[in-house]
Amino acid sequence: NAGVTQTPKFRILKIGQSMTLQCTQDMNHNYMYWYRQDPGMGLKLIYYSVGAGITDKGEVPNGYNVSRSTTEDFPLRLELAAPSQTSVYFCASSYGDIGLLDTFGSGTRLTVV
Amino acid sequence: SQELEQSPQSLIVQEGKNLTINCTSSKTLYGLYWYKQKYGEGLIFLMMLQKGGEEKSHEKITAKLDEKKQQSSLHITASQPSHAGIYLCGADPGSGSTLGRLYFGRGTQLTVWP
Numbered sequence: 121n122a123g124v125t126q127t128p129k130f131r132i133l134k135i136g137q138s139m140t141l142q143c144t145q146d147m148n149h150n151y152m153y154w155y156r157q158d159p160g161m162g163l164k165l166i167y168y169s170v171g172a173g174i175t176d177k178g179e180v181p182n183g184y185n186v187s188r189s190t191t192e193d194f195p196l197r198l199e200l201a202a203p204s205q206t207s208v209y210f211c212a213s214s215y216g217d218i219g220l221l222d223t224f225g226s227g228t229r230l231t232v233v
Numbered sequence: 234s235q236e237l238e239q240s241p242q243s244l245i246v247q248e249g250k251n252l253t254i255n256c257t258s259s260k261t262l263y264g265l266y267w268y269k270q271k272y273g274e275g276l277i278f279l280m281m282l283q284k285g286g287e288e289k290s291h292e293k294i295t296a297k298l299d300e301k302k303q304q305s306s307l308h309i310t311a312s313q314p315s316h317a318g319i320y321l322c323g324a325d326p327g328s329g330s331t332l333g334r335l336y337f338g339r340g341t342q343l344t345v346w347p
Contacts, residue, residue: 124275153334162237162321162337163276178334210275221266221323221335222278229273 122146126211126225133201133232141196141228143211149223151214152194153178154186156207157227163210169194201232237324239338246312246345254307254341256322264325265305266335267296271318279307309343317345 127142145152150171155163155178165178169188183205185197194213198205211225238257246252256265264283268276280289282298282305289296293310309316319342323335 160339162339163323163335164337165334168334179336212276220278220281222281224268224275224278226275227273 124211124213124223124225126209126228128228129226130229131231133198133230135201135203135232137201138197138199139201139230141198141209141211141230143194143196143225144192145194145211145213145223146192147213147215147223148191149213149215150191152188153212153214153221154184154194154196155210155212156180157210158207166196166209198230203232206230206232237322237336237338239320239322239341241341242339243342244344246343248313248345248347249311252309252312252343254320254343256305256307256324256338258303258324260303260326262298262302262305262324263327265296265298265302266323266325267305267307268321268323269318270321270340276321312343312345314345314347317343319343 124145153168154166157163164180166184167186169175172188172191175186175188188194209228213223214221240255266281267279270276280296285300285302287298295308298305319340321340322338
């Protein structure tokens with residue numbers, strides 16, 4: 121099993137550009153999450169999903185959108201990139217409300233210039 | 234939002250020494266996670282504690298949750314260079330439906346020199 125796979129690993133965007141961060145998992149986990157990690161800070165939850173077709177906002181959702189059309193995929197969309205979105209983005213998954221949050225992707229390092 | 238304070242921010246120890254990292258919350262913890270992170274990599278799950286007074290061990294790493302469920306400690310015995318990295322604690326602020334929606338501390342950077 122590959123676990124949680126994130127692409128791309130690195131990306132540089134210009135202010136105002138848009139992009140989609142991809143996240144896919146092959147463990148049939150129904151809960152998926154997007155976190156961002158700013159330098160010297162803890163991770164903050166952006167969005168999460170409890171199953172296909174269901175998404176909800178986390179602590180810092182502004183400037184982002186998500187969709188969950190399948191169990192496996194949970195892409196994160198940045199519509200108008202801003203320097204404040206420079207961060208490392210992590211996708212994670214767990215098996216429902218009894219599962220531990222024990223599986224994270226390796227992250228996408230995004231720089232907005 | 235729930236705040237988690239980790240201490241120390243950074244730690245430099247000689248190989249073979251013991252060390253402790255603390256994670257403190259102002260609110261009751263329903264679940265406390267410990268992760269390790271290396272630069273450029275994702276978080277590696279170490280262990281999760283739920284019950285007051287609970288203690289878990291994995292190899293040379295032991296984590297405890299105090300009786301009041303507001304503080305956790307991570308103890309490494311006989312540290313090795315492979316223990317180096319950033320240690321993060323994450324807290325589940327509620328039970329059931331909020332599981333997985335964690336709040337994180339800022340991390341403790343551990344350096345182990347030979």
